[in-house]
Amino acid sequence: xxxxxxxxxxxxxxxxxxxxxxxxxxxxxxxxxxxxxxxxxxxxxxxxxxxxxxxxxxxxxxxxxxxxxxxxxxxxxxxxxxxxxxxxxxxxxxxxxxxxxxxxxxxxxxxxxxxxxxxxxxxxxxxxxxxxxxxxxxxxxxxxxxxxxxxxxxxxxxxxxxxxxxxxxxxxxxxxxxxxxxxxxxxxxxxxxxxxxxxxxxxxxxxxxxxxxxxxxxxxxxxxxxxxxxxxxxxxxxxxxxxxxxxxxxxxxxxxxxxxxxxxxxxxxxxxxxxxxxxxxxxxxxxxxxxxxxxxxxxxxxxxxxxxxxxxxxxxxxxxxxxxxxxxxxxxxxxxxxxxxxxxxxxxxxxxxxxxxxxxxxxxxxxxxxxxxxxxxxxxxxxxxxxxxxxxxxxxxxxxxxxxxxxxxxxxxxxxxxxxxxxxxxxxxxxxxx
Amino acid sequence: xxxxxxxxxxxxxxxxxxxxxxxxxxxxxxxxxxxxxxxxxxxxxxxxxxxxxxxxxxxxxxxxxxxxxxxxxxxxxxxxxxxxxxxxxxxxxxxxxxxxxxxxxxxxxxxxxxxxxxxxxxxxxxxxxxxxxxxxxxxxxxxxxxxxxxxxxxxxxxxxxxxxxxxxxxxxxxxxxxxxxxxxxxxxxxxxxxxxxxxxxxxxxxxxxxxxxxxxxxxxxxxxxxxxxxxxxxxxxxxxxxxxxxxxxxxxxxxxxxxxxxxxxxxxxxxxxxxxxxxxxxxxxxxxxxxx
Numbered sequence: 211x212x213x214x215x216x217x218x219x220x221x222x223x224x225x226x227x228x229x230x231x232x233x234x235x236x237x238x239x240x241x242x243x244x245x246x247x248x249x250x251x252x253x254x255x256x257x258x259x260x261x262x263x264x265x266x267x268x269x270x271x272x273x274x275x276x277x278x279x280x281x282x283x284x285x286x287x288x289x290x291x292x293x294x295x296x297x298x299x300x301x302x303x304x305x306x307x308x309x310x311x312x313x314x315x316x317x318x319x320x321x322x323x324x325x326x327x328x329x330x331x332x333x334x335x336x337x338x339x340x341x342x343x344x345x346x347x348x349x350x351x352x353x354x355x356x357x358x359x360x361x362x363x364x365x366x367x368x369x370x371x372x373x374x375x376x377x378x379x380x381x382x383x384x385x386x387x388x389x390x391x392x393x394x395x396x397x398x399x400x401x402x403x404x405x406x407x408x409x410x411x412x413x414x415x416x417x418x419x420x421x422x423x424x425x426x427x428x429x430x431x432x433x434x435x436x437x438x439x440x441x442x443x444x445x446x447x448x449x450x451x452x453x454x455x456x457x458x459x460x461x462x463x464x465x466x467x468x469x470x471x472x473x474x475x476x477x478x479x480x481x482x483x484x485x486x487x488x489x490x491x492x493x494x495x496x497x498x499x500x501x502x503x504x505x506x507x508x509x510x511x512x513x514x515x516x517x518x519x520x521x522x523x524x525x526x527x528x529x530x531x532x533x534x535x536x537x538x539x540x541x542x543x544x545x546x547x548x549x550x551x552x553x554x555x556x557x558x559x560x561x562x563x564x565x566x567x568x569x570x571x572x573x574x575x576x577x578x579x580x581x582x583x584x585x586x587x588x589x590x591x592x593x594x595x596x597x598x599x600x601x602x603x604x605x606x607x608x609x610x611x612x613x614x615x616x617x618x619x620x621x622x623x624x625x626x627x628x629x630x631x632x633x634x635x636x637x638x639x640x641x642x643x644x
Numbered sequence: 645x646x647x648x649x650x651x652x653x654x655x656x657x658x659x660x661x662x663x664x665x666x667x668x669x670x671x672x673x674x675x676x677x678x679x680x681x682x683x684x685x686x687x688x689x690x691x692x693x694x695x696x697x698x699x700x701x702x703x704x705x706x707x708x709x710x711x712x713x714x715x716x717x718x719x720x721x722x723x724x725x726x727x728x729x730x731x732x733x734x735x736x737x738x739x740x741x742x743x744x745x746x747x748x749x750x751x752x753x754x755x756x757x758x759x760x761x762x763x764x765x766x767x768x769x770x771x772x773x774x775x776x777x778x779x780x781x782x783x784x785x786x787x788x789x790x791x792x793x794x795x796x797x798x799x800x801x802x803x804x805x806x807x808x809x810x811x812x813x814x815x816x817x818x819x820x821x822x823x824x825x826x827x828x829x830x831x832x833x834x835x836x837x838x839x840x841x842x843x844x845x846x847x848x849x850x851x852x853x854x855x856x857x858x859x860x861x862x863x864x865x866x867x868x869x870x871x872x873x874x875x876x877x878x879x880x881x882x883x884x885x886x887x888x889x890x891x892x893x894x895x896x897x898x899x900x901x902x903x904x905x906x907x908x909x910x911x912x913x914x915x916x917x918x919x920x921x922x923x924x925x926x927x928x929x930x931x932x933x934x935x936x
Contacts, residue, residue, distance in 0.1 A: 469770055
């Protein structure tokens, strides 16, 4: 009996310890959001130290800029220290997620809207509207719109640098395959027609289309992705199905690379660089980028405006609501994104545009130097005026995977386009509620 | 002075028990608890009862993933239990350059996943080496869809698993074969038993326990198949997710800032359940065979 009691005591202690330990992890994540609407006194002292995080900007081009930016700020505000860190391009979402869960989110952080949104809903980012009264006058509307989220009032990012997605064409391939390089496609119908001409003209060796439709194509074909309240996906209509049918027909006719639906697909940009594909999309700096990797191809590139309103790519600077030094964090975020510093930054990244109204309206961006690189920067500037961020803030990695799966089924002919769209919308709506 | 107390053994096992609790038991319990919540990556959730389990059984991708996973088990277990044994018997002999053969057979085990991915994609792509050969030999007119066909992709992944696993299980069998007494073989030979007879009468009973171990190890790793399908089929699990596995579903649900950790935990609990049951059956069968 005595022995049994001992074992029971040991078992009870072990079970209690286990439950206590398990309890630490139960619930996962962090739901202890800070007060996102807190205000920082205008006369709060600016001193101490903070951490500033950028995304894939530590390199030969940008490191000197950020080093001098930080030095200039520290000189302007003696007694301050800015610790600049940069995260590599891959796995940024996961890195930010681990920073949130480990409570090490940097005070000032470079976040695109899709990464900022979950941080806003979990109470990790500061609402800027109450702290920056001139926000709407100082920053471009399209950029600000990207940092306004459903279910959360306020603005959660200073628009920093913006890019519009343009079209780029391979002039030599156009000429070789019987197409007129002076008459590049202006819409999707032109694209499919010319894709057939290129396929026939090259005996099936060259391709014009090498990508499956994205969110921008879906919206342009069939209206909004979601209802006004962002509570439901609604794009499973006949117009989008007709668009998928066109892609399916092109795929079946061999007018797209056979591996475009598989894991071995290298992406249309890589195929464009190899001159296996005559069309790609990119930012206004695409020609300059190509010149670094394929100098022979760069002069042969023809830039043209996007089909319909361009896809807007936005990068912004946000402030952590949990920062221990909000006055300094806010002051530094404003400093990084003020007009002078944005203009200086964009000089290092031609083809992108600043997120400040003063710089974005500068007519200097509308003048080309006559080269195709200059032309693409100008087209980028023009497209930017009507560009739209097509990715809804609720869009997740899993949604992207589901979309690729269903669109691939439709294009490969394994499912009708309408059925694939219906299934996709059902899955996406389940992800919204589950 | 009395040193031995009733708690003395516990003191000895506490360090190991602590580590096991921290790194195995606690995560397992936590996964079980999370499977009843709607926790996301960066936001705490709340108890949702069995709704994750209901959602899982309504998930249109689960059936595909389950079929693929079970097919993987059904094909891989016999292949990776028998072939490495035969290979081990072949390389067990002391002949010139046998060390080289053993190294070559073991090489796929040490090759990095990235290298393996590049090699197999290059081999099986529509413009890859295998399709090139088939077309050059006029065996096929068009490229065989090794990486796009619903079943072909699955069988390509199984081939990759078998290729990569042969060497590993061969080493396990080699150590087991070394423990089969040579005298038994000699006695059987004196009695007139040929090679095949000796294999079934001496070798196989001698490595029965190892065979069972290998079968269970292969089954567990086949139930958890991920890398091969991810390498060849990508994150989507082939076209339309036709070639997903349960672990691929878990990975998809548990990645990104909006990762559904609660749902991913539910899938993990389900995978655990369907892995443990056949393992127990195999164990029971083995015990019966040993008893008889």
